[in-house]
Amino acid sequence: MSERVVADGERRRRRPTKRGTVLSEALIVETALRLIGEHGAAALTVRRLGTALGADPSALYRYFQDTDDLLLAVADELIGRTLRAWRPSGEWRADLRSLGLRIHADYQAHPQAAVLTCTRVTGRVHEMRSVETILGILRGAGFPDAEAVRIYHVFVDQTLAFAALDATVLTLPKESRILEERTWRERYARLGADTHPHVAATAPTLVAEMGRSAYPAALEMMLAAAEARLRHVRA
Amino acid sequence: MSERVVADGERRRRRPTKRGTVLSEALIVETALRLIGEHGAAALTVRRLGTALGADPSALYRYFQDTDDLLLAVADELIGRTLRAWRPSGEWRADLRSLGLRIHADYQAHPQAAVLTCTRVTGRVHEMRSVETILGILRGAGFPDAEAVRIYHVFVDQTLAFAALDATVLTLPKESRILEERTWRERYARLGADTHPHVAATAPTLVAEMGRSAYPAALEMMLAAAEARLRHVRA
DNA sequence: ACCTTATGACAACGCCGTTGACGCATCGGC
DNA sequence: GCCGATGCGTCAACGGCGTTGTCATAAGGT
Numbered sequence: 001m002s003e004r005v006v007a008d009g010e011r012r013r014r015r016p017t018k019r020g021t022v023l024s025e026a027l028i029v030e031t032a033l034r035l036i037g038e039h040g041a042a043a044l045t046v047r048r049l050g051t052a053l054g055a056d057p058s059a060l061y062r063y064f065q066d067t068d069d070l071l072l073a074v075a076d077e078l079i080g081r082t083l084r085a086w087r088p089s090g091e092w093r094a095d096l097r098s099l100g101l102r103i104h105a106d107y108q109a110h111p112q113a114a115v116l117t118c119t120r121v122t123g124r125v126h127e128m129r130s131v132e133t134i135l136g137i138l139r140g141a142g143f144p145d146a147e148a149v150r151i152y153h154v155f156v157d158q159t160l161a162f163a164a165l166d167a168t169v170l171t172l173p174k175e176s177r178i179l180e181e182r183t184w185r186e187r188y189a190r191l192g193a194d195t196h197p198h199v200a201a202t203a204p205t206l207v208a209e210m211g212r213s214a215y216p217a218a219l220e221m222m223l224a225a226a227e228a229r230l231r232h233v234r235a
Numbered sequence: 236m237s238e239r240v241v242a243d244g245e246r247r248r249r250r251p252t253k254r255g256t257v258l259s260e261a262l263i264v265e266t267a268l269r270l271i272g273e274h275g276a277a278a279l280t281v282r283r284l285g286t287a288l289g290a291d292p293s294a295l296y297r298y299f300q301d302t303d304d305l306l307l308a309v310a311d312e313l314i315g316r317t318l319r320a321w322r323p324s325g326e327w328r329a330d331l332r333s334l335g336l337r338i339h340a341d342y343q344a345h346p347q348a349a350v351l352t353c354t355r356v357t358g359r360v361h362e363m364r365s366v367e368t369i370l371g372i373l374r375g376a377g378f379p380d381a382e383a384v385r386i387y388h389v390f391v392d393q394t395l396a397f398a399a400l401d402a403t404v405l406t407l408p409k410e411s412r413i414l415e416e417r418t419w420r421e422r423y424a425r426l427g428a429d430t431h432p433h434v435a436a437t438a439p440t441l442v443a444e445m446g447r448s449a450y451p452a453a454l455e456m457m458l459a460a461a462e463a464r465l466r467h468v469r470a
Numbered sequence: 471a472c473c474t475t476a477t478g479a480c481a482a483c484g485c486c487g488t489t490g491a492c493g494c495a496t497c498g499g500c
Numbered sequence: 501g502c503c504g505a506t507g508c509g510t511c512a513a514c515g516g517c518g519t520t521g522t523c524a525t526a527a528g529g530t
Contacts, residue, residue, distance in 0.1 A: 128422065128426065128431065128434070131431075131434055131441075132426075132431045132432075132433050132434050135433035135434060135437060135441075136432075136433045139433055139436075139437075145436065145437045145440055146440055148437065149437050149440045149441050149444045150444060150452055152441075152444075153444050153445060153449040153452065154449045154452050154453045154456060156449075157397065157400060157448075157449040157450075157453070158393070158396075158397075158449070158453050160400065161393075161396035161397050161399065161400040162392065162393075162396050164396065164399060164400060165392060165395060165396035165399060168399075187363070188363065188366070191363065191367075196363065196364075196366075196367045197367075197371075198367050198370035198371045198374055199363070199366055199367050199370060201374075201380065202370060202374075202380045202383065202384050205380055205381055205384045206366075206370075206384050206387075209384045209385060209387075209388050210388060213392075214388040214389045214391075214392040214393070215392075217385055217388065217389050218389045218392070218393055218457070220460075221389060221456070221457050221460035221461065222453070222456050222457065222460070224460045224463065225455075225456035225457070225459045225460045225463075226456065228459065228460075228463065
C-alpha cells in the first residue's frame with residue numbers, strides 16, 4: 001500500500017489537470033494564500049481551492065494529508081515571508097516595535113492561517129532565528145539575562161496572542177462582525193446613566209476605541225514598562 | 236409570519252420533547268458547556284447538542300437565531316460565572332490585577348470554551364456589567380476618560396488574548412504537548428554558541444521561562460505603564 | 471515502444487447548519 | 501371541563517463540507 005502523499009521533492013511525474021494546470025505544493029500554498037486574501041478567510045475550503053486551481057478537490061490529497069496539514073504549510077510560508085522582509089534599525093525599542101507590528105499585520109492579512117499557527121510551536125528554522133534575533137535585541141540593549149528572557153516571553157506571546165485574537169474576529173462570517181459593531185454602537189451607547197454610569201459617560205470614545213485593535217497601545221505600554229525597567233537596572 | 240425565536244422570559248408554552256426533557260435557554264447553554272468540557276470544542280455542533288438534549292436539532296432554533304447566537308450565550312454565561320465570584324478591594328491596581336488573573340484562571344479551567352468564546356462581543360447582561368466595572372475602576376483611579384477607555388481596551392483584550400492563547404495549549408492532546416516540549420528542549424540544547432549565541436547564553440532560563448504563562452508578567456508591565464501614565468497626567 | 475505506476479478524476483459517504491411545512495399539546499377564555 | 505388558537509417540537513430536505521476508494525490514463529524509465 002503506497003502512501004497517498006509523497007514529499008514534494010520526490011515527486012516523479014507531473015501530470016497536468018483537465019484544465020491544464022500543473023500542480024505542486026508551492027502552487028497550492030500560493031493559491032490558498034491568494035484565495036484567503038481575495039475572498040476572505042471563509043473562502044478557503046478544499047473544494048473551492050480545487051476549483052481555483054482548476055483541479056478536482058481530491059487531487060490536493062496527493063500533496064497534503066488533510067486540511068490541517070495544508071494550513072500548516074500555509075502558515076510556514078507566512079512566517080518565512082514575514083521574517084524575510086524585516087530589517088533591523090539598531091535601536092531596541094524601534095526594532096521591537098516594528099517587528100511586533102509587522103508580525104501582527106502580516107498575520108491579520110491571513111487570519112485563518114494566523115489563528116491556527118499562533119498557538120503552535122513549529123520548532124523550525126525561522127522560529128529559532130526569531131528567538132535569537134529578539135533575544136539579541138534585548139541583551140544588546142543592556143537587559144540582564146533573566147530580564148531579557150522575561151521580556152522576550154512577554155513580547156512574543158503578547159504579539160501572537162493579539163494576532164490570534166484580532167485574526168479570529170476577521171475569521172468570523174461577515175454578518176457576525178457587522179452584528180458585533182452594531183452591538184457596540186447601539187447597545188452600549190444606549191445604556192442608561194443610572195445603571196451604567198461609566199459606560200454612559202464614555203460611550204462615544206468607547207465605541208470608537210473598540211472598533212480597532214488594542215495591540216499597538218498594548219505594545220507601547222509594554223515598551224514603556226521595559227524602558228523604565230532598563231533605567232532602573234542601569235542605576 | 237411570526238418570529239422563530241422568542242425571548243426566554245416571554246415563552247408561553249413549555250412542551251416536553253419526545254424524550255421528555257423540557258427545553259430552556261439555560262438548559263441548552265448549560266448542556267453546551269458540558270459538551271465542550273467533556274468532548275472538546277469540536278463536539279459542539281447543533282446536531283450533537285440536540286441529541287445530548289434529547290431533542291431534534293432544529294428545536295434549538297426556537298431559542299437561538301443560529302449557532303453564532305448560541306455561542307454568544309455560552310460566552311456570556313462564562314463571563315457571568317467569573318464576575319459573580321470576584322470582590323473589589325478599592326485599590327485600582329490590586330483590583331485590575333485580581334480581576335485579570337481571575338478571568339485568566341477561570342478561562343483556563345474551561346479551555347475549550349475559552350478558545351471558542353473569548354473573542355466575541357456578546358452585548359449581553361454579564362458582559363455589559365463587566366465593562367461598567369472595569370471602566371469604574373479606572374475612572375475612579377483618576378484616569379481621564381480617553382485614557383480610561385484606552386487602558387480598558389488594552390486590559391480586556393490582553394487578558395482575553397492570553398487566556399485564549401494559554402487555553403489553546405491546554406487543548407492539545409497530552410502526548411503531543413509532551414512531545415512538543417521535548418522537541419523544544421532538544422533543539423535549544425543543540426543550538427551552538429556560534430550560530431545562536433544569545434539563545435545559548437540564556438538556555439536554562441529560557442526553557443524555565445517558556446514553561447509558564449507570560450500573562451502575569453505582561454499584566455504587571457501593563458499596570459506599571461498605566462501607573463506611570465497616571466502620575467504623568469496628575470502632574 | 472512498452473510497461474509500470476504516479477496522479478488526476480469521479481462518485482460516494484457521512485457529517486454539518488439551516489429552513490419550511492406540519493401536527494400535536496398546551497394554555498387562555500369560557 | 502371543553503374549545504379554539506397557536507407555540508413549539510418534529511420531520512424531511514437542501515446544499516455545502518472534508519475525505520476516501522476506485523479507476524483510467526499519461527508520464528517516465530528502460
